[in-house]
Amino acid sequence: MSTATKTVLKPLDDRVVVKTLEAEQTTASGLVIPDTAKEKPQEGEVLAVGPGRLDDSGKRVALDVKVGDVVLYSKYGGTEVKYDNEEYLVLSSRDLLAVVEK
């Protein structure tokens, strides 16, 4: 997995930048996803993490994920952006569902 991919995006607030993992890769758990399941991976690697939102007393709420984490995210969340022919997703941490353990 390309943890070395650098991003020029510094997320604001509670957002993260995620690189969608392509369906022809093996999954984090090591198994190859058969072609029939290719349509819904929703899995990605965290490339950058925002400083967290401000709570009511003005303190930052740190995010629960870190750069390098593989995450499962909600299919309809986020904004797609393209840099240097690579597609990224900028997501609110609210749209992150789970960390996929390696």
Place this chain on the structure above:
Amino acid sequence: MSTATKTVLKPLDDRVVVKTLEAEQTTASGLVIPDTAKEKPQEGEVLAVGPGRLDDSGKRVALDVKVGDVVLYSKYGGTEVKYDNEEYLVLSSRDLLAVVEK
């Protein structure tokens, strides 16, 4: 019931990972559901539990369910994911309705 099933998903926030119980099994109460009722089980086993959401004062609110619980959940909640040919559901604990006693 397959409490031994391991999941690679570590839920974030107040989410849980649930393994849908298939309709041809007996229910938690021991009775066999006839074929005509197969279309709405909504029952599943909790495989993983998130750390809980942060309340206004920054403390985690522990979840009311634990790994191994059989739960009834809202039919329209959650995100379906597939790993190793098994289907899982990642649900917010708000979508859990009741624990099914064994």
Place this chain on the structure above:
Amino acid sequence: MSTATKTVLKPLDDRVVVKTLEAEQTTASGLVIPDTAKEKPQEGEVLAVGPGRLDDSGKRVALDVKVGDVVLYSKYGGTEVKYDNEEYLVLSSRDLLAVVEK
């Protein structure tokens, strides 16, 4: 009325499990509902009561109904479930409108 009906469902949060009272029964007030009114009973008996939701300071807010109460509920609230050929409704206490006095 079947107060002895046992349920295997332990409601979470502020939810209750209700057994819908069938329209051919007499109502709680003792009168027989004529056939023309059969289409909207919305009356049920409370079989199980959740621990209550957590308020902002982390305390449980006890529910205003108890097991055995006959309640009037909002027609569009709740989730229908079927166990052992009996239909139940899992409702948030917000969808309970009134207690029907006996």
Place this chain on the structure above:
Amino acid sequence: MSTATKTVLKPLDDRVVVKTLEAEQTTASGLVIPDTAKEKPQEGEVLAVGPGRLDDSGKRVALDVKVGDVVLYSKYGGTEVKYDNEEYLVLSSRDLLAVVEK
């Protein structure tokens, strides 16, 4: 006006039980509503009053209406119920607009 009508409904939270005043009655102000205006009375008599909702500090907020008050209510609020051939409306106190003075 039938202030003697008894109701078997004990409203929960901030709800009230209202008996719709029929259009062929005179209005509270003593005037007879002509037939052409029959379609929108929205006026009713309060038969039962709930204990009030709980505020953020856990105290009950008493309702501003009492049994016997004639109230004007929002046409789209409330749930209609029928007991003993009489129609009632269970309304949140938020749907009460004004008290009609006698």
Place this chain on the structure above:
Amino acid sequence: MSTATKTVLKPLDDRVVVKTLEAEQTTASGLVIPDTAKEKPQEGEVLAVGPGRLDDSGKRVALDVKVGDVVLYSKYGGTEVKYDNEEYLVLSSRDLLAVVEK
């Protein structure tokens, strides 16, 4: 202007009772509205004022308008009622936009 019009409605919460000013009258500023502008007066006289909503600490928030004020209100707010062949509008004070100075 008919400040003497009495209303039998005692508004609840932060509501006001308003008597719509008819388009064939002169406006509050003294000018006659030509026929072509008749379709959108939205101007009315305040006939009754509620006690105000309760704030979070349980105190009443007094309204910023008083009986006799001519107000401009939002066209889609409020509930129309008819008493004694006169039309009134019951409005939340949130739907009041401005006081028209005389």
Place this chain on the structure above:
Amino acid sequence: MSTATKTVLKPLDDRVVVKTLEAEQTTASGLVIPDTAKEKPQEGEVLAVGPGRLDDSGKRVALDVKVGDVVLYSKYGGTEVKYDNEEYLVLSSRDLLAVVEK
């Protein structure tokens, strides 16, 4: 610009009264808007300013604009009113986007 225009409207809460600047005028920055751009000025002069909304502790939150300011506002906000053949807009201060510097 007609800062001398008087308005009979005294805005309530956090509202302002704005006089739409017509497209055939030069803009605040001194340039003439060509005809092709006439359809979206959204620029107006503040004629009257409300006292501000009440915050949670019951204090008025003063507005960030003053009479005479030229403001840019959200196209879909506000309520149009007409007095003496002049069109005005009553806007919540939330719909004000920026002050146009002169």
Place this chain on the structure above:
Amino acid sequence: MSTATKTVLKPLDDRVVVKTLEAEQTTASGLVIPDTAKEKPQEGEVLAVGPGRLDDSGKRVALDVKVGDVVLYSKYGGTEVKYDNEEYLVLSSRDLLAVVEK
């Protein structure tokens, strides 16, 4: 990039004024976007920054971006305005997703 572009707009609240970067420019990361990607830049330069919204205790919450920052923003946020043949976007800081590092 035209950091020297002056704007006559002074944003209110938590808003920023952004100058959309045109697709035929190179991106902030130095690469030329091919013609096929021209339809979704969503990248812009911050020209002016508001004072920040007021939090619950009445203090301004300073923005996380400053004049000169290149930002990625949500495609559906903001209001387009045109001054002197240049198009600007007035955005709430909530619609800013990330800062593009140079």
